Amino acid sequence: MKEVPVKLWLFVMAMTVIKLIIASTTSLGNDEVYYWTYALNLQWNYFDHPPFVAWLIRITTADLYIHNELAVRIGAIVSSAIGTIIVYKIGKLLLNARVGWFAVLLYSSSFYCSIIAGTFILPDSPQMFFWLWSIFLLLKIARSIHKGLPSLSLWCWFGVAAGLCMMCKIHGIYLWAGIIIFALFSNRRLLAQKGMYVSMLISLIIISPFLIWNIKHHFITYTYHSNRVSLFHAGINPLAFAREISGQIFYNNPVIFFLSWMAVFSFIKAKKPLLKREIQLLLCCALPLISTLIFLSIFRDTLPHWSGPAYSCLIFLSALKLESFTPLRAKVILNVSLLFYLFVAGTGLIVINFYPGTFSPQKEPMHLGKGDxxxxxxxxxxxxxxxxxxxxxxxxxxxxxxxxxxxxxxxxxxxxxxxxxxxxxxxxxxxxxxxxxxxxxxxxxxxxxxxxxxxxxxxxxxxxxxxxxxxxxxxxxxxxxxxxxxxxxxxxxxxxxxxxxxxxxxxxx
Incomplete structure (x- = not known):
């Protein structure tokens, strides 16, 4: 940790204080309190998700002894703090410490990364730590192979990280999808790496308990999720599509969303882009998940935060793009992003706790507050x-x-x-x-x-x-x-x- 600058530690501490205030002054949300019930009876899988979030809550509440919102949520806050350090390391690995710092500021001003997964306790909370760790390992693996260095130990650690990511949320399978796409279309040398197959085996062993659970329960988890996104008998649903796109824009912070796609298209169009291999790897881990959700939203309702891990990959492309801007322009973009985050987070906290009554149009006693x-x-x-x-x-x-x-x-x-x-x-x-x-x-x-x-x-x-x-x-x-x-x-x-x-x-x- 010696290479982590003091300003980063101070920034992480400041963001942690903000999250602690939010976590301790709001009641648990519908999803959060439902995942707390997972921890009441630990299992290898649950109706909606794999078990890691239940394990995390069981730990942070001292085996359910501590009964308050902060204890339930503290695992998300700690995961986010560690994830922020990994973000810096990834940016520094890609190019330099300045890119790492840019990535940290962008990551911290994303509502998905800092609030949804970084303050509230969801399967996404530990998932983001393992997702970022996996991306860091993948980039190191790609560089090691390019330089002809041994990579077996890195592959083994990746198998662990990706497996645990899937034990948080099944979306982690897109890490392996990204590797396969990258290997088939960008770097065939990966297919000759025995470490990749050892890594697959490690991931499979880690997720085997929840696979066995689903076999015993007739894959009820996937029956449920497939019903949510099934295309059979589904027509075009423009409202669901609009919600998905607008949700991706807002959840990831509009500044980050548009900067990310500007970076994606500029790197694709560039004839000889800097860090071509690393950029392709990040795109392979990000675009399949985003594309899948956008496609499904044309027909069915989706949840915009599902794409959050994918956008965390695009944040690194955004940081690289900022590196090509003038210092003043980059500073303005980062400041706007952070100020927008602070404004929305602060306004939201005030509205939740102090708005007089409800802004719902429903005032009849039996339905008062509906839609708020x-x-x-x-x-x-x-x-x-x-x-x-x-x-x-x-x-x-x-x-x-x-x-x-x-x-x-x-x-x-x-x-x-x-x-x-x-x-x-x-x-x-x-x-x-x-x-x-x-x-x-x-x-x-x-x-x-x-x-x-x-x-x-x-x-x-x-x-x-x-x-x-x-x-x-x-x-x-x-x-x-x-x-x-x-x-x-x-x-x-x-x-x-x-x-x-x-x-x-x-x-x-």
Missing amino acids: PTLDLYGWKETGRMVDSVYRMDKSSEKNKTAKTIVITNWFPAAHLDFYVCNRTGLQTYGLGEIFDLHQYYWSNQYKQKLTIGDNAYYIVPSNLYDENSINFIKSQFKNCEPPIIVPIFRNDVVCKNILLFKLNGYKQ
């Missing part, structure tokens, strides 16, 4: 306290003494209820419904006390997520459903959403 995404990150601690007070009152009443379960029909807000309500009250969630709605909750029922005929229960949902079909289904499972208790949640002294608590009596089956 900031409410996923707000008001859950208050929800826990209020539900706890209702539950304590019910426990003192003989009539409701047997109610020990919150029935759920969807993985969200079930995970929020688990983290903020059940941990406080001692209640348990129990899933009723279809596997594609319940996700991992479909299997987590086996670890819980089952509902029996005649049991009483609660159904709890925030007004912004209230759905008539779900409550009608719940009513069909019980003899009686009382009108909901409506508990208001305030933001800056104005009601932003209601918590709807239904008391259910007499489970039927």
Whole structure:
């Protein structure tokens, strides 16, 4: 670490402070709190993703002993800090320390790299560390082969890094796709490298547990994801395409997005580009994933953050492009990128915590706040306290003494209820419904006390997520459903959403 400059350490520390503030002042989001439930029962795979995020949360919460948002998210923040150091090393390896510094500033001003994967806890969080480590190793391998130096140990480490990347999220397979494309079209010498095949074997061994899990569970993970992106019977979906493109622009920071594609096209058009071999390798790791998602979005809904790892490769091309600019022009671009990041992050934090009420047009009590995404990150601690007070009152009443379960029909807000309500009250969630709605909750029922005929229960949902079909289904499972208790949640002294608590009596089956 001696070659890492002091200003980089100071910058990483400053960015870490910003992330710690965000992580400790907002409630967990729908996805984050759902991945926390993974850590409750460690497995080799889960309905949606491989297991690494669950292992990470289990570690950072001290085996679930520490129960707060910061402990759940700290693994993402640490992974991002280490990843930032790797980004610098990659840029320096490509050309010089200045390119490394440019890459760090661009990487840190990407909303995907710094917030989505760098502050919030998602499978992407550890994935980005292993993805960047893999890219660093690939570049070193390419240079070693070009110079005729031994590369077997580098290949072995790459097998480990790529395997662990896939154990975070299946998108890591695009690392191997990139190598194969690069070998077939740019560097056939790779195909004669025994290290590449040893590396493949190492990756395969690492991911074998979750492959075996999927075989036993009829590849439910891929059945689910293929349903999300299946092209069968799907027509052209211009709205999904527009969301994908606009999402890629915003999530990666508009400055970085346009600079990246400017760099891509300029390097492609150049007759004798600098670092041709390294640029081709980065493009082979980036473009297949981006192209796949853009193509799928023409027909089906996709999530723009899926392309985040690919854009991290393009950040290095952007840094190389900045190296060709005048110092003043490069400084202006970097400053605009960072200032835009700070403005959006700061504004978002203020809106989430202090916007008076909700900016949703839905004001009717049963649907108040519907469509307001900031409410996923707000008001859950208050929800826990209020539900706890209702539950304590019910426990003192003989009539409701047997109610020990919150029935759920969807993985969200079930995970929020688990983290903020059940941990406080001692209640348990129990899933009723279809596997594609319940996700991992479909299997987590086996670890819980089952509902029996005649049991009483609660159904709890925030007004912004209230759905008539779900409550009608719940009513069909019980003899009686009382009108909901409506508990208001305030933001800056104005009601932003209601918590709807239904008391259910007499489970039927």
